[in-house]
Amino acid sequence: MKPEKLIENAEVNMARRSFLRYAGAGVAAVGVLSATSCSKTFDDYKGAPGKSKIDIGATGDLAILNYAYALEQLEAAFYINVAAHMYTGASADEIALLTDIRDHEVAHREFFKAALGTNAIPALTPNFNAIDFSSRSSVLAAARAFEDTGVTAYNGAGYLIQNPAYLTLAGKIVSVEARHAAYIRNLITPGSFADTTVLDANGMDKQQSIAAVLGIANSFLTTKVSASSYGYVAS
């Protein structure tokens, strides 16, 4: 693993205070972070890397909301990294809309964090070593995977939600993830916004179980997320 990658991972996983410091400092902060050793960088980020494993908790709406929070943390971290190290060859339109998506995912993450309050799982540490952020195809393929998986995750968890207001909130978010997915897919291959690789013969998206989704998500996380109440324990 290249040190540079580790630092990128740390950058995208900052707790809010550090994050604001970074945002305020702008590009200059990249240099500062680059000069920092990895361990020291992690030490700075309070609460972030404390646990290598977390669980979304007992069966119920809080667990489902934390499940969503975990996925939104991952997406937000990914797009923050994308926008901070934009791949070469991106059009102005691409940059603008990918930045929009970043802001949407950050808003989703912060929404869940605020809504869950003390019930929220901790900040997760992502691991994006498999993604080459300088490569358009690598970034967009990852983005497509995140968005399509997000859609199947919300669709699959909808029936587990007990409070109708939370179901509506999940619905408000999943359609935005689907809008993102359609955009990203068209960037990769025009017209693939809803092709047969994601839809079934009835022209419908598919759902995935919590276990299946977390299995995918954990491949991009250093902090492994389990849902033992829903039959999934991260290996």
Add this chain to the structure above:
Amino acid sequence: MNLFGIIEEIGKADPEFQDRISPRRDAIKNITGFGSKVAVAAIPFAFSTLFKKAYGQAATVSVTDVLNYALKLEYLEAAFYNAGIAATGLTFSSTERAYLTTIQGHENAHVAFLKSVLGSAAVAQSTQGTNGTYDFTAGGTFPTVLTNVDTFFAVAQAFEDTGVRAYKGAAPSLLGQQVPLTAALNIHSVEARHASAVRQIRRARGAATTKPWITGANDTGIAAVNANYAGEDNLNQGGVTITSLSGVSGNISTNAATECFDEPLTMAQVVALVGPFGVK
């Protein structure tokens, strides 16, 4: 989909389901007899009745009602794309035509799916519009819908965005019902993919401010569809003001806050919006 499959699925998702309804085992027996003697049509009704009994709470809208509501909207959308693609007055680029053909396929597939689920409880297409024929001008509001490509895409965008809102609004009526809710959600997100794609087409055609997501309320540039976007500029979600949250540079912007959450519409709101096209 059939009743027994549904009950089996519920059993998997909710192992206590059988226990909970055991005092009313008769309900299941009755339905079994009912289903075999009468029509498949009765099953959705029986299904929702069973749920009311099982959970002791009256659903305000039955599953059949929700599915027929969805079917009516899908009839409209399918007919709209069928008409647009066949219209000699509309000249699409090959890319646009390919997008539309994909969407058309999905809307017609949604119709077929919902009809198969509803069986003879399905509302007939011939009951819609005038003997099954819609007025896509909505009583003259969009006179050039089948002759002007930009108008066609504007109406398409409104249909898709409204479809997303309709499914979202209906979802709580299916709360906890794994099979029908998941099916509705799986259609809901496809409508959102369509909405995004149509918006991308409009952006490429020069409606530069149109993004794949909804910014503010009505961002179509067409005042006639203001009501379709009413409330999309909501900034408060579950008691949290999104613009008070930290973004990457300062707080989340108003635009981003409205874009990142789509909003539902009630059945009554949607029926009023699609009424002028002939949906009944």
